[in-house]
Amino acid sequence: MPGRELLSENLEAATRGAVLCRGLGRSYGDSSLPARLEDKVVGTQLANRILAFDAETGVLRAEAGFCLAELNRLFMPRGFFSPVTPGTKFVTLGGMVASDVHGKNHHVAGCFGAHVRALRMRLADESLVECSPTEHTDLFYGTIGGMGLLGHILEVEVTLQRIPSPWVWMESERVGDIDAYMDGLSRAAPTWPMTMGWIDCLHRGRNMGRGILMAGRWATVEEAGSEPPRTARDKTFPIDLPNWALNSFTARAFNTAYYHRQLQRHVTKLVSPDPFFYPLDAILHWNRAYGSRGFTQYQCVLPRAAGAPAVREFMERLTKLGGASPLCVIKDCGPEGKGVLSFPLEGTSIAVDMAVSPALQGIVDSLNEFVIATGGRIYLTKDSFTRPEHFRAMEPRLPSFLALREKWDPKRRLRSAQSVRLFGDRA
C-alpha cells in the first residue's frame, strides 16, 4: 500500500493533519488508499473502545475502529446484533458509516446509516464536531456513504437490533434460471426480513442464472432451543466455499456439483449467524490480501423500473464479456436512504468478482454504459475502474455532494485515490 498509515488508539490526536481514514481495508476499491505517497492516512483499527452501551435501548457508542466481529461477539449473547451487516464481519464502524453498508435486510431495514444516531468527527479545518439527524444535519447525511471525504469519523452512536435468539431460521431454494431467481426474490421479500442468493454466471443459454436463493429471519426462542451457536464455521451449512474463484474450470465444476448437491429443491434449517451472514469470511480470512490475487469486485444497482429484463440483459452482457468469476450475488434493495451518496436505490443489486486483467477496463466501461442507460449506479466502496464521466452520468446527486465538500472542506484537504480519480481532486 502506498503512503504511510498511522495506527493509533487515540484517533482524536492521530487525525490531526490526516487526509484520510482507513478501517480494516475491506473495501475492494481505492477509496481507502491515499492519493499520494506522502499523505497521512490514519488506520483506525486500534481505536476500538466501547464508550457506552444501554442494555435497555440497545444504543451503542464506540470509537470508529470498533470491529463488527467484536460487536457481534460481545452483544449477541446479550440479545443484540448489528441492525445491518455487510457480507463480512471484518469491517469497522467508521467504514460501515463511510460506505453506508447494506445487508440482506436492506428491503426492510435500509442501510447502516439509517440506524446511526450521532457521529463525532474531526473536520478538514481540524475542528471537532458532533453531528446527528438534528445537529449539522447536512454534514451527517453527507458523511453517511461519503467515503470519508467530509471528515474523519471518530465515534459512532448506533442503535443495535434486538434479536429473539442467536440463531437464524433459514430457507434456501434451488432455482433454474435468472427469471425464476428474480421472481423468487420478489416473492420472498414481503415475508422474509433477510433475503439474498447467488447465481452461477458461467453457464450461458437456457440455464443462465441458475442459482440458490436464500431467505432468513432470526429464530424464535422456541425454535432455537438453548444451545448457543458456534462462532466457527458451521460445516452443515450449504455454502462451504473452497477457494475456487481462482480458476474458471474448477469454478464451473464446482458450481455444477454444488448446484446438484442441493438435491432437494427446498431446504429449511436452523443455522448459526456466522455462516449465514459471512460465508466468505472463512476464505478471506486466510486469503486476506484479496486484491493481491488479482481480483476486484464490481457492484451496481439497477432500478426497479427497469425490471427483471434489465437484470437478465445485464447478466447476458456480463457472461458475453467474460472476465467474471462464477460468484454473482443478487439482492433486491428497498427505497433509497438519506445518505447523500449512499449506494442502494429501489431495485436490484448485482455484485460480481472479476479478475484484474488488461480486458477489465473495457468490461467495466461496457457494464457502466448499460447501468447508466437503465438509470442505475455503482457502489463506490468496491470501485477502482469507473471513469469520471461515467460516474457523473450515473450520479445526479453528485452536485449536492460537491456542494457539501465546498462547505466543509473548501480546500479539498481530505482526499483519496478514489476522489482524485472520480472527483478530480488534485493528486
Add this chain to the structure above:
Amino acid sequence: MKAIVFGGTTGMGRAIAQRLAERGDAVFLLSIDQEDLARSAADLKARHPQQADLGYAVCNLEEPQGFAAALDAADAALGNFDTVIVTAALFASQEALEADIELTRRLLTVNYANTVVFCEHVRKRLLARGGGHLAVFSSVAGDRGRKPVMIYGSSKAGLSVYLEALDHKYHEAGLHVLCVKPGFVKTGMTAGLKPPPFAGEPEGVAKDVIRALDRGTPLIYAPRIWRLVMLVIRHLPRFVMRKIAF
C-alpha cells in the same frame, strides 16, 4: 489478582487489562491522560459488565512526584493491590533521538530512571504486605547494543539489569519479579515500521505474560521465539555487528 496496569490504555497493556478483566481479576489503570483513562475504563466496563472492581488514576512517568499518590489511589480502590504491570514507556527512532538531545534525555529518564523509581515505590509496598507480583516491560533491544536502537536499547538494558537484580535480591522475601522482553509486537508503538519475521500480536503477549504471572516465571521473551533470535544476536562478534544494519 488485584492488578495495576500502568500503560493499560494502549497496546500490550490494554490487552493485559482486557484479559485480566475477562477472568474476573480486579484492574486499576494508570496512564497520562484523564479523559483517555475514562474512555478505557468505560470500555472495560462495557465488555465485562460483571466486573465490579475497576478504577483508574493519572500517572505520568515524567512526574515521579505523583507516583505515591497514584499508588495510594489504586490501594484505596482495590483494597491493597498485589500485582503491578508496567508497560508504559517512550519510544523514538534512533534517527529522531540522534537529532534531538532533549528527546534523548526524556526517553532515558522515562524508560530507565523514572521506571526504576516507580518500581521502587511498588517494591516497598509489596514487600510490606508480604510480597506480590511486579511485571515490567523491558525489550529485546536491551539485550545487545545495536545500531537501530542505540539509545532506546540502552534504557531498556539498564531496566533489565535492575529487574534481574531485584529478582535475585527479593525473590526469597516473596516478591515475584517478571521481566518481559518483547521482540516485535504490532502495536501503535511499532506502526509504520515494517514487521520483521516473528512479529507478535498484543493478545498473544498478554496471554504469555499472565501465564508467567500465574507461574512465577522471572523472565519471558514475547513472542517466545525471540529468546532464540536474541541468543544468536548476543553471540554475533563485534566485526559483524559493525557491518550489519540490524
